[in-house]
Each structure stands twice: as C-alpha cells, then as structure tokens.
Amino acid sequence: MTKLLKSLWGRFLFQDSGILPTKRLLFIFVLLSFIFFLSSFWGISWESIIAVNLLVLIVSLFDLFFTPKKKELSFRRYMPIEMERGISYQVPIEITNHSTFSFNFQIIDAVPQSFKTAFPLYGKAEKEAMVHTTYEAIAPIRGKYEIKKLYFRYTSPLGLWEKQLTTEMIDMVKVIPDLSETKRYLENAQAFLLHEGLKIRKHQNGVGEFSKIRNYVVGDDPRKINWRQTAKLREVMTNEFEPEHGKYVTVLIDCGRMMGAELKKGNRLEKSLEAALTVSAAALKKGDYVSVLAFSKDVSVFVPAAKGMAHLQTILQAIYNIQVDASESNYAEVLHYLEMVQKKRSLILLFSDVRTFLHEENALLYLKRIRQRHLFLMIGIEDQTLIKRIGMEPDELQKAMSKSIAQQQMLIKKREKLKWEKQGLHMIEASEENLATSAVSYYIDIMNRNLL
Structure with a gap:
C-alpha cells in the first residue's frame, strides 16, 4: 500500500487530517444515480448526466466555505494524572470555536486500547463560543500511558462534507491499584476491622504506650482508673493505652x-x-x-x-x-x-x-x-x-x-x-x-x- 493510500485509508478510519464526504452527500449521489438509471430508458444523454453531477458537486463544495478553518479551533483535554484501576473517571474536553460559523462535531480520543470508553462523542459548537464535552474512561490494566492525539471531525452547515483534523496533545496518565479498601480504612479504621463478626481489640490491657485520659465507661478495666484525675474532676476517669509506635x-x-x-x-x-x-x-x-x-x-x-x-x-x-x-x-x-x-x-x-x-x-x-x-x-x-x-x-x-x-x-x-x-x-x-x-x-x- 502506497503512502497516499495509507493516508486516505487512515482518514476514513478517523486517524488523519483531510476532507471527507458525509453519508448525506453519498446518499444524494446514489439517489441521482438511480434517477439517471431510470432516465436511461427514455434516452437521456451522457452530457446531461455529467453536467448534473458536476453541478451538484460544485454546489456542495460551496458548503465548505461556511465551515471554520483549522487554525480557528483550539482544544484542551483535562486528563487526570492518576487513575485507579477499574474505577470510572470523567475526562472533560474543551473546544473553543473562534470562527463565525457553528458546526456539529465528533471526537475520538487516542486513549490506549485497554481503556474502556464509548466513542465517538457527538456535540454542537456555536459560533465564537466555548463548548465542553466529557467522556467516561475506565482503565483495567495498571501502568504508565502516554496519550498523544485527539481526532476531531466537524461538518459543514448543510452536512455534505466533513473536515477532519488530528491535534497533538500529550498527556501522561498513571493507572495505579484500586485504593478503595485503603481509603475505607483511613476513613473508618474500626469499621474496617469488623471481620467475620468479631471486633478486633484496640490494645491489650496494660500493654502499650499511654495515649490519653478519658471518661470511664462500662466495660473498662477498673485497674486503669486514674484516681488523681477522678478526684480533681469529680468524675471517674480512666487511662487509655495504645500499641507502641515505631515498630x-x-x-x-x-x-x-x-x-x-x-x-x-x-x-x-x-x-x-x-x-x-x-x-x-x-x-x-x-x-x-x-x-x-x-x-x-x-x-x-x-x-x-x-x-x-x-x-x-x-x-x-x-x-x-x-x-x-x-x-x-x-x-x-x-x-x-x-x-x-x-x-x-x-x-x-x-x-x-x-x-x-x-x-x-x-x-x-x-x-x-x-x-x-x-x-x-x-x-x-x-x-x-x-x-x-x-x-x-x-x-x-x-x-x-x-x-x-x-x-x-x-x-x-x-x-x-x-x-x-x-x-x-x-x-x-x-x-x-x-x-x-x-x-x-x-x-x-x-x-x-x-x-x-
């Protein structure tokens, strides 16, 4: 396959820059072909067929003048620096239209193939305005990934042609292990330690470092009552110990x-x-x-x-x-x-x-x-x-x-x-x-x- 054919094939695969006919334009030409086929039974000339096709093509090309130029569009991707494995993340994309024309667009982001996403994204950008679109990404495999490109297509007002461009935007993302259990422990350690219906002891009686003095509650060891503080505050106070630190x-x-x-x-x-x-x-x-x-x-x-x-x-x-x-x-x-x-x-x-x-x-x-x-x-x-x-x-x-x-x-x-x-x-x-x-x-x- 030659370089030109590879570029053309990549363009149809949403992987290159250029101009492509839309399904609407192809449908018009298919409809014209069907009409010409029926007209051939009444002896329509080849000159008429060629003239009508050229006229439709020229009219459709005028539609391209009402689309923004590539330099009038700018993009920004807000990719998280770290993603936890198997957790869903929202990735916003910012599109700025500096032209005086509105258009409909499609986006495919060049995320790794292992990522679970739903592309293409569809949307509409008004003239001289900024629009935000968001897609959901789930990374099932840990590692360090580089996202280099963003593929963008936008259509003319009549929707007969599509312009496609590839934007270089390099973002690095690290897919780390799922930290749900770690976060849950840090939020509520004692609830995390409820395993098979048994509550894990905080410490062994009389063992560990002194932590604080608190009010005596039912179930505390009477031997740990702090009598000096009890006499001073006129409330029963007890010493609380915790395991030694620095192990x-x-x-x-x-x-x-x-x-x-x-x-x-x-x-x-x-x-x-x-x-x-x-x-x-x-x-x-x-x-x-x-x-x-x-x-x-x-x-x-x-x-x-x-x-x-x-x-x-x-x-x-x-x-x-x-x-x-x-x-x-x-x-x-x-x-x-x-x-x-x-x-x-x-x-x-x-x-x-x-x-x-x-x-x-x-x-x-x-x-x-x-x-x-x-x-x-x-x-x-x-x-x-x-x-x-x-x-x-x-x-x-x-x-x-x-x-x-x-x-x-x-x-x-x-x-x-x-x-x-x-x-x-x-x-x-x-x-x-x-x-x-x-x-x-x-x-x-x-x-x-x-x-x-």
Missing part, C-alpha cells in the same frame, strides 16, 4: 507466575497489591516504619523503611507498575536479600501463593534463620475452585472422584502448613474480597499482643 513492618509482594491466576476481579497480584497498600496505610497511620519489597526470580523493587503517611505515596509510586513475571518465584533469593537489608526486628508480611510456597524446601532454611530475628506471616488467597469441589454433592461418579481428589489436596496442604507452623512460620488464607481486611486484622492483632 518495623516489611511487606513482601510475590510477582511470580502463580500470581497471575485470574480471579473474579483481576488476578492474585492485583488483590495482593491492594491488600499490601492497605496494611501499609494502617501501619503508617499508627506510626510504624514500613518497607516494601516486590520480587519474582529477582528483587524487582525495594522501598526502604520510613514512617509517616507521606511514605505511602512513595510506596505507591514505586510499585504501581509491577507486573506478573512469567518465571517462578525465587523465595530463597529474596529471603537472603532480606537478611542483608533488614537488620532490625520486624513483622514480615508475605503476599504469595501458599500452595506454591509450601513446596519450597530451600526457603525453609532461610526462614528458620529469619525467624530468630523477625516475625513472619504469610497471606494468600483461597483457591475457590478447590473449595467449591470439596463442597459439591458426589451424586455422580465423576463428581465423587473430583471431590475426593480435592479433599486429598486440601489434606496435603494442611499437613504441609502444620509442618511450617511448627517452625513458627504462620500462614493464613482469605477470600479475595477479604484479603485486605484479613491482612490488617492480623497486623493489628499482632501489635495488640505486643509480639514484636
């Missing part, structure tokens, strides 16, 4: 092959990222130091420990673009690396696939050494397929065989987990909907019990 939390995120397994919404890595950010926000809000390490066969990202809510943005910018690696995870390598970079005692939270991890005998040697200094907790996502097959009724031979194999796999997993837990390496599994909730709940419980 170290290390979050490990597995990016290996098994983390690419698809779930109801996204994959295991997506859910692990969301849970890791939520538990990081919980730890930073309570004044703890948080470091994050993402790995597969090698260490991909390492964010050193720091405290303060501003550090959450540092973590987010470092890990928002990590992807699933096609290779297997090298747990021994990452644990060896962790021994070198994390010298202070910390809570290690590993987000990974429990079933894969259980068969890593080499990792057990490193974990035994790490366990001497750190507290280890692994968090995985339940295999819903396995649970479903265990719970199905064995009313057929094939179902009975599938159920027995699933039960056998579950027993093997429990036996292996018991072996690891005897070494002091705890593992839990949660459903994808409750992964973030479970991670924060266990973190709070560990801090309440002062295990660090």
Whole structure:
C-alpha cells in the first residue's frame, strides 16, 4: 500500500487530517444515480448526466466555505494524572470555536486500547463560543500511558462534507491499584476491622504506650482508673493505652507466575497489591516504619523503611507498575536479600501463593534463620475452585472422584502448613474480597499482643 493510500485509508478510519464526504452527500449521489438509471430508458444523454453531477458537486463544495478553518479551533483535554484501576473517571474536553460559523462535531480520543470508553462523542459548537464535552474512561490494566492525539471531525452547515483534523496533545496518565479498601480504612479504621463478626481489640490491657485520659465507661478495666484525675474532676476517669509506635513492618509482594491466576476481579497480584497498600496505610497511620519489597526470580523493587503517611505515596509510586513475571518465584533469593537489608526486628508480611510456597524446601532454611530475628506471616488467597469441589454433592461418579481428589489436596496442604507452623512460620488464607481486611486484622492483632 502506497503512502497516499495509507493516508486516505487512515482518514476514513478517523486517524488523519483531510476532507471527507458525509453519508448525506453519498446518499444524494446514489439517489441521482438511480434517477439517471431510470432516465436511461427514455434516452437521456451522457452530457446531461455529467453536467448534473458536476453541478451538484460544485454546489456542495460551496458548503465548505461556511465551515471554520483549522487554525480557528483550539482544544484542551483535562486528563487526570492518576487513575485507579477499574474505577470510572470523567475526562472533560474543551473546544473553543473562534470562527463565525457553528458546526456539529465528533471526537475520538487516542486513549490506549485497554481503556474502556464509548466513542465517538457527538456535540454542537456555536459560533465564537466555548463548548465542553466529557467522556467516561475506565482503565483495567495498571501502568504508565502516554496519550498523544485527539481526532476531531466537524461538518459543514448543510452536512455534505466533513473536515477532519488530528491535534497533538500529550498527556501522561498513571493507572495505579484500586485504593478503595485503603481509603475505607483511613476513613473508618474500626469499621474496617469488623471481620467475620468479631471486633478486633484496640490494645491489650496494660500493654502499650499511654495515649490519653478519658471518661470511664462500662466495660473498662477498673485497674486503669486514674484516681488523681477522678478526684480533681469529680468524675471517674480512666487511662487509655495504645500499641507502641515505631515498630518495623516489611511487606513482601510475590510477582511470580502463580500470581497471575485470574480471579473474579483481576488476578492474585492485583488483590495482593491492594491488600499490601492497605496494611501499609494502617501501619503508617499508627506510626510504624514500613518497607516494601516486590520480587519474582529477582528483587524487582525495594522501598526502604520510613514512617509517616507521606511514605505511602512513595510506596505507591514505586510499585504501581509491577507486573506478573512469567518465571517462578525465587523465595530463597529474596529471603537472603532480606537478611542483608533488614537488620532490625520486624513483622514480615508475605503476599504469595501458599500452595506454591509450601513446596519450597530451600526457603525453609532461610526462614528458620529469619525467624530468630523477625516475625513472619504469610497471606494468600483461597483457591475457590478447590473449595467449591470439596463442597459439591458426589451424586455422580465423576463428581465423587473430583471431590475426593480435592479433599486429598486440601489434606496435603494442611499437613504441609502444620509442618511450617511448627517452625513458627504462620500462614493464613482469605477470600479475595477479604484479603485486605484479613491482612490488617492480623497486623493489628499482632501489635495488640505486643509480639514484636
């Protein structure tokens, strides 16, 4: 295909600049052709056919003089700098018409193909006026994207011709993990910690740092009554404690092959990222130091420990673009690396696939050494397929065989987990909907019990 043909083809695909006939003009010529075909039975001359076609074409071309020139139009796109994965965003586009002609228009924005949008956009711009139009965009895949162009078509007053132009407008947008769970925790931490009907304790009696003095309420420990303030205010006052601040939390995120397994919404890595950010926000809000390490066969990202809510943005910018690696995870390598970079005692939270991890005998040697200094907790996502097959009724031979194999796999997993837990390496599994909730709940419980 020659360069001219490529340009013409791109023009019809809404990807180039130029002038195109509208459906209305094509319909007029089709109608004329039908009339000429019928007239041919009465001996109409070729001169008459050519003359009428030229006349219609010339009249239609005059219609182009009543459309704005390209330099009389300006555009501006208000693309958000960051978009959360799977969340709908409104993207406004501003069109300024500096000419004395009004027109109808169509817009297609050159967003990445993975974005979910509805194009083209239709609208009308009045003369010497500014018009705003908005489209909805949903980004299902994390990453950093560059949007370079905006494709614009506008028609003449009679709607016989369309002018098309391509505007260069470069915007950078980052698609970050869904932070709905993190925001929900920061808005109402205690409500977020209601898991399976159990209210997580704020602290253990008599353990932690002094927080404040408040009024005594039913259910408080009488041993914590502050008698001096009670006598001064003539009201029963009690001391309130909270877990010690300044502990170290290390979050490990597995990016290996098994983390690419698809779930109801996204994959295991997506859910692990969301849970890791939520538990990081919980730890930073309570004044703890948080470091994050993402790995597969090698260490991909390492964010050193720091405290303060501003550090959450540092973590987010470092890990928002990590992807699933096609290779297997090298747990021994990452644990060896962790021994070198994390010298202070910390809570290690590993987000990974429990079933894969259980068969890593080499990792057990490193974990035994790490366990001497750190507290280890692994968090995985339940295999819903396995649970479903265990719970199905064995009313057929094939179902009975599938159920027995699933039960056998579950027993093997429990036996292996018991072996690891005897070494002091705890593992839990949660459903994808409750992964973030479970991670924060266990973190709070560990801090309440002062295990660090």
